[in-house]
Amino acid sequence: MPYGNAQSLEPNEVYAITAYLLTLNDIVTDQDQELNERNLANIRLPNEANFYDDDREKTERAFWNQSACMKDCKPGTPQVTSRARALDVTPDGTSGPKVE
Numbered sequence: 001m002p003y004g005n006a007q008s009l010e011p012n013e014v015y016a017i018t019a020y021l022l023t024l025n026d027i028v029t030d031q032d033q034e035l036n037e038r039n040l041a042n043i044r045l046p047n048e049a050n051f052y053d054d055d056r057e058k059t060e061r062a063f064w065n066q067s068a069c070m071k072d073c074k075p076g077t078p079q080v081t082s083r084a085r086a087l088d089v090t091p092d093g094t095s096g097p098k099v100e
Helices: 011-024
Strands: none
Touching: none
8 A cells, every 4th residue: 555556654654544544434533542553453343243364274274285286177278268247256145155
């Protein structure tokens, strides 16, 4: 952030942007509160209970390989024939497996 110029902001600028966004969403209501590395972790988000840790590294690590499987491949050079947005493959929320 900003796009195309990653890691160009100073830490205090990142905290200022974060504080601004939290204020816009009425999560931080004290206009005089200074957001910093000491108090950021104490801020509770309204939807926090619905998030969960990404445990794929623990649960799926056994399936990871250093080299790609290259057997039974379709002959020829791979080609991009369409984009997911054009294929309309994005789930609508009512179909597909339920994730808990």
